[in-house]
Amino acid sequence: MEELFSVLFRQTIFIIEILAAFVGLKMYARSNNKMIKLFALFLLFIVIVESIGHYVYLVDKGYMDFLVNTRFVRNYWLYNISTPISFVFYIQFFIYFIKSKKVKSIANIIVYVYGILALVNLLVTDVFFFSLSVFSYAVGSCLLFLLIIYYFYEILNDDTILNFKQSFPFYVAIGVLVHHLLMAPLFIFSKYYIELDNPFFVLTYEIVLVVTNLFMYSCFIKAFLVHARNQELNKVES
Numbered sequence: 001m002e003e004l005f006s007v008l009f010r011q012t013i014f015i016i017e018i019l020a021a022f023v024g025l026k027m028y029a030r031s032n033n034k035m036i037k038l039f040a041l042f043l044l045f046i047v048i049v050e051s052i053g054h055y056v057y058l059v060d061k062g063y064m065d066f067l068v069n070t071r072f073v074r075n076y077w078l079y080n081i082s083t084p085i086s087f088v089f090y091i092q093f094f095i096y097f098i099k100s101k102k103v104k105s106i107a108n109i110i111v112y113v114y115g116i117l118a119l120v121n122l123l124v125t126d127v128f129f130f131s132l133s134v135f136s137y138a139v140g141s142c143l144l145f146l147l148i149i150y151y152f153y154e155i156l157n158d159d160t161i162l163n164f165k166q167s168f169p170f171y172v173a174i175g176v177l178v179h180h181l182l183m184a185p186l187f188i189f190s191k192y193y194i195e196l197d198n199p200f201f202v203l204t205y206e207i208v209l210v211v212t213n214l215f216m217y218s219c220f221i222k223a224f225l226v227h228a229r230n231q232e233l234n235k236v237e238s
Contacts, residue, residue, distance in 0.1 A: 007057075009210040014050055020217040020224075021047045027224045030231055035096045036168055042089050043220065049082045071129040080133050084118035087140030090176060094147045097169040099154055107147060114143060134188055141184040148173045168227045175219025179212040 024040030031037055053075040058064045067073050091111045095104050121135045122128045151173055155164055164170045186205050 009206045012210050013213045014047075014054075016214055016217040017043070017047050017050060020220045023221050023224045027228055031227060032231075033168070033227075035093060036227060038089075039093060039172070039220075040224075042086075042093075046082075046086070049078060053078050074129070076127075076132055077129050080122055080128050080136065083133065084115060084136045084140060087136070087144060088115055090144055091140075091147055093172065094144075094151050094169065098147070098151055099158075100150075103150060110143060114139060132187075137187050138184065141180045144176065144180060148177050166226060166230055168223045171219045171223035171226065175216035175223075179216040182208055182212050 021040070021043040024043045028037055028040045031040075055064060055067075056073075056075050059067050059073055071077070088111055091107065091114075095107050095111075098104055098107070117139070118133070118136045121133060127133050127135075151169065155167070155170070186208055190201075190205055
């Protein structure tokens with residue numbers, strides 16, 4: 001029963017990811033903002049990664065026996081590649097919308113160092129094939145938190161606060177912040193509790209994962225819809 005719920009939760013997340021990517025790609029040709037276009041392609045990247053990651057279900061069902069007893073029997077390697085890429089993109093996304101040149105410069109250096117350290121962590125430890133990298137997720141989450149907080153600080157001290165509901169990055173920031181704020185501590189301690197075979201923690205983890213993903217991708221969809229409306233208004237005014 002627990003396995004069934006886990007599969008249902010994961011498929012629910014996959015569906016909302018596909019929906020968000022679909023809405024984003026519909027906006028791709030209509031948007032004149034480079035970063036928003038890249039965000040739509042990023043969501044497509046997420047869907048592709050998740051689609052590839054589903055091969056483990058085929059392995060478990062016995063359809064890909066040639067992967068049994070190999071390092072690829074689990075999909076840890078895939079997410080250990082995609083996780084730092086995702087954090088680098090999110091950070092670059094908010095760097096683009098931050099106005100302070102000094103903060104932009106510092107953030108660009110930090111994200112570059114993060115990318116190198118994440119790669120080194122995967123190369124010098126045995127985490128790549130056998131578990132998800134806590135380093136990539138924890139450090140990436142911390143950097144993302146700090147940048148989003150600064151983004152909010154800027155809009156609170158700027159005239160854009162009057163039109164924050166019309167801002168694409170605002171909805172992305174809300175979704176990403178809530179998701180990672182709730183998931184980061186659970187992810188960091190997940191290995192410990194899963195090894196203890198704690199069913200309550202596993203269920204809690206799965207529920208929080210699906211709820212925060214539904215919220216985050218709903219925010220992304222809202223962001224694209226708001227952006228589409230702004231594009232139409234701009235056309236009418238011009």
